[in-house]
Amino acid sequence: MDFDLLTSPELLLARIFDGLNAGAVYALVAVALVLIFKATTLINFAQGEMAMFGAFLAYIGWSEWGLPMWIAVVVAMILSALGAAAIERTLIRPFDPSDHLPLVIVTLGLLLIIGAVAGMIWKFDPRPFPELFPSGSAFRLGIANLRWYTVFTLAAAVAMMALLQFLLSRTKIGLAFRAVSSNLESSELVGIRVGPTLQFGWALAAAAGTFGAVIFVADPVRQIEPSIMLSVLIFASAAAALGGLDSLWGALVGGLIVGQVQTLLVNVFTFIPNEMALAAAVFVLLVVLVAKPSGLFGTARVERV
Amino acid sequence: MSSPLLEAAGVKAAYGQVNVLHGVDFSVNEGEVVVILGANGAGKTTTLRSISAMRLVTVEGSIKVAGTETVGKNPADVVRMGVAHVPQGRGTFPELSVEDNLHSGAYVVKDRSQIHKDIDRYFDMFPVLRERRDQLAGSLSGGEQQMLAVSRALMSRPRLLLLDEPSLGLAPLIVEQLFETLAEINRDTGMTMLVVEQNAQLALSIADRAYVLEAGQIVLSGEAEAMKTDEAVRQAYLGY
Numbered sequence A: 001m002d003f004d005l006l007t008s009p010e011l012l013l014a015r016i017f018d019g020l021n022a023g024a025v026y027a028l029v030a031v032a033l034v035l036i037f038k039a040t041t042l043i044n045f046a047q048g049e050m051a052m053f054g055a056f057l058a059y060i061g062w063s064e065w066g067l068p069m070w071i072a073v074v075v076a077m078i079l080s081a082l083g084a085a086a087i088e089r090t091l092i093r094p095f096d097p098s099d100h101l102p103l104v105i106v107t108l109g110l111l112l113i114i115g116a117v118a119g120m121i122w123k124f125d126p127r128p129f130p131e132l133f134p135s136g137s138a139f140r141l142g143i144a145n146l147r148w149y150t151v152f153t154l155a156a157a158v159a160m161m162a163l164l165q166f167l168l169s170r171t172k173i174g175l176a177f178r179a180v181s182s183n184l185e186s187s188e189l190v191g192i193r194v195g196p197t198l199q200f201g202w203a204l205a206a207a208a209g210t211f212g213a214v215i216f217v218a219d220p221v222r223q224i225e226p227s228i229m230l231s232v233l234i235f236a237s238a239a240a241a242l243g244g245l246d247s248l249w250g251a252l253v254g255g256l257i258v259g260q261v262q263t264l265l266v267n268v269f270t271f272i273p274n275e276m277a278l279a280a281a282v283f284v285l286l287v288v289l290v291a292k293p294s295g296l297f298g299t300a301r302v303e304r305v
Numbered sequence B: 001m002s003s004p005l006l007e008a009a010g011v012k013a014a015y016g017q018v019n020v021l022h023g024v025d026f027s028v029n030e031g032e033v034v035v036i037l038g039a040n041g042a043g044k045t046t047t048l049r050s051i052s053a054m055r056l057v058t059v060e061g062s063i064k065v066a067g068t069e070t071v072g073k074n075p076a077d078v079v080r081m082g083v084a085h086v087p088q089g090r091g092t093f094p095e096l097s098v099e100d101n102l103h104s105g106a107y108v109v110k111d112r113s114q115i116h117k118d119i120d121r122y123f124d125m126f127p128v129l130r131e132r133r134d135q136l137a138g139s140l141s142g143g144e145q146q147m148l149a150v151s152r153a154l155m156s157r158p159r160l161l162l163l164d165e166p167s168l169g170l171a172p173l174i175v176e177q178l179f180e181t182l183a184e185i186n187r188d189t190g191m192t193m194l195v196v197e198q199n200a201q202l203a204l205s206i207a208d209r210a211y212v213l214e215a216g217q218i219v220l221s222g223e224a225e226a227m228k229t230d231e232a233v234r235q236a237y238l239g240y
């Protein structure tokens, strides 16, 4: 065990910044995951791959179509939204929305197909992605370095969360999302058109996912390639579950916690090899969920019969 | 005479391969309260589900609301024809607040000021809902949920209100209050109602006409007043 970390504030701060960096990314992706869960009541296993594909579209827009980077990002978000709406219409809508198992299998199929298609088109060699945020550090203390990238990623996660929170709690489409996930049959009886509502949920979640993935690959330490989202998706799922799966705030906080746990765990308990960081994070998650099954911020389901 | 608001002819309904309604005819005139009576499993709920075009049931025949066919449509379309349906077991949104449940009932209403006026009206009618406006519907008592379910249906200002056993699980006093309220709404606004009820005596007291359903067929129909007093009808079908 390495307790230097606990005696040197500077080292501790450095680790916390590392954790914040990872956590901000997890939070961003977790918020997108929670959104699709809230809007479609489904865990979409293809969410990460769809987001990866979206990030590639942004990359193509920038590198091949010559669009300014931020315009390319917006175009990619729109294209992913349209693509997801088409996927919902053709592959999801034919199935009974109250029966989740076939739908989960469809999303698993999508995961494989999108991954394979991206691999075929773009191969697996990493390509540098343009930076979206100023490089350099926002704050530095000895070896502790808080990068602008981290600050902006966090800001993006908070902004996205606030926007989606507003959408869910204050708008009519948000009410429809919540009604559909609460009681499908009654939703139709009040006049909600379930198909188009879920379709809009898919489109929105895909746009949010693309935004998250773009920011993830825009970190100068990373490059874009088709398998980029796989590991981050697992951490983000852990973050979403930790936060309660149906709470956007929970996803944000969950992301930050998972980021801290991951970096502190492997740095304090040095006998945990780096490769085990994932397992260690999942273990922490399990402990929390056993103690509090609805997550830290999730609503426990209440229903009287 | 003008044609009825609701007119069903030769309605057959099935769940998958299981036929439940075997060709029923009934109608409800504008402004009427009509009650459907019948034993458990007779097909009363299925009748209301057929009117609302709920996905569960496959319907054959014709069901017209103000002259427009509902067979082959989906429930969201039927709502837009002016039908509101309080399903058996209430069907509130447990994870939504009381107030959001009411807002959802007005999903097809465009006029925001009307929505707020109506929410206030039902809070006046059921003051306990006002007290619990921010509480999740799932945490309400059975009776409170029933009040919420009825209010939610009324939020769309329907022309035709379908009520499936509104008295189920309620204390006798609450049931009486609820029926008084329904009778009042019918009197004041002329809202047409089709009510399924086990509590025959009470239902007949607010109804104009009644149908008795038995094993998916209508075996009796007539004026509520006459049914209430007919000794043979009472013994054979109403069980009191």
Ligand SMILES: Nc1ncnc2c1ncn2[C@@H]1O[C@H](COP(=O)(O)OP(=O)(O)OP(=O)(O)O)[C@@H](O)[C@H]1O
Binding pocket: B015, B018, B020, B038, B039, B040, B041, B042, B043, B044, B045, B046, B047, B056, B088
């Ligand atoms: N979802 C369903 N799937 C298959 N069969 C069903 C379904 N719902 C009802 N049934 C069958 O249809 C028949 C009529 O049921 P329905 O619910 O219409 O009766 P009901 O008159 O409303 O009875 P109750 O007074 O008990 O509510 C019953 O035999 C029932 O088993």
Ligand SMILES: [Mg+2]
Binding pocket: B044, B045, B046, B088, B164
């Ligand atoms: Mg019934």
